Amino acid sequence: MLTDDGKNLYVSWDEYHGLIEKLALQVADSGWDFDQILCLARGGLRPGDVLSRVLDKPLAIMSTSSYRAGGGCIQGRLDMAQYITLPRGELAGRVLLVDDLADSGTTLKAVVDRLRGLPAITELRAAVIWVKGVSIYTPEYFVEALPTSPWIHQPFEAYEQTGLDGLRRKLTV
Numbered sequence: 001m002l003t004d005d006g007k008n009l010y011v012s013w014d015e016y017h018g019l020i021e022k023l024a025l026q027v028a029d030s031g032w033d034f035d036q037i038l039c040l041a042r043g044g045l046r047p048g049d050v051l052s053r054v055l056d057k058p059l060a061i062m063s064t065s066s067y068r069a070g071g072g073c074i075q076g077r078l079d080m081a082q083y084i085t086l087p088r089g090e091l092a093g094r095v096l097l098v099d100d101l102a103d104s105g106t107t108l109k110a111v112v113d114r115l116r117g118l119p120a121i122t123e124l125r126a127a128v129i130w131v132k133g134v135s136i137y138t139p140e141y142f143v144e145a146l147p148t149s150p151w152i153h154q155p156f157e158a159y160e161q162t163g164l165d166g167l168r169r170k171l172t173v
Contacts, residue, residue: 009130009150016155019129020047022143024054027096027127030141034125035093038084040064040111043100046156047129051098060086064107078110092120097139101130101152105137112137 011019034057039048041063052059065079084091095115102108108126115124126139132149146152162170 005150006148007150008153009146010153011155013155016046016129017050019143020050021054023047023127023129023141024051026141026143027051028055032096032125033094034096034123036060036086036091037096037098038062038091038115040097040099040107043154044098044128047100047127048098051096051127057096058087060084060091062111064111078107080110080114090120091115091118092122094123095121095125097124097126099126099128100154101128101132102126102135102137102139102142103132103149105132105135108135108139109137 036059037048037052037055037057038060039045039052039062041061042065045061048059048061051057062080062084097108097111097115099108108128112124112126115121125141126137127141128139129143130152131138131142131145133145133147134149
């Protein structure tokens with residue numbers, strides 16, 4: 001069960017994967033026929049991978065970063081990769097942009113603005129698991145709206161505090 005006290009939302013691995021699966025069904029049930037998925041690394045990697053596999057669409061990756069300070073809890077300057085990585089060809093046609101959440105919405109809006117400037121992209125829609133109430137951008141697809149804008153504690157964040165020594169301790173017990 002998701003634990004939400006209004007300020008913090010704690011998500012387990014099972015809950016996280018279930019939400020990604022709901023997102024995949026929502027996109028599929030919309031009837032929109034798109035050509036490629038572009039996920040934003042790092043948060044959009046897992047949702048993008050699952051959607052790519054379930055919906056059988058090629059996956060492209062774009063690296064973005066803005067949460068570096070305060071142990072990854074404080075948003076700073078947005079850095080956006082110059083290049084998009086994809087197995088072949090170029091990012092073109094109808095593209096589904098995937099990330100984990102629309103927090104402030106700054107990253108998604110900046111990426112959408114950049115992608116809409118590319119002539120090869122004919123249509124662009126975005127999909128995320130969560131949209132916070134403070135977000136300036138609302139994607140076409142999302143699983144949960146969070147009006148209180150809690151900090152989301154995702155299951156993989158434990159690795160940010162583990163470090164190599166912690167991992168060694170864990171695996172030698």
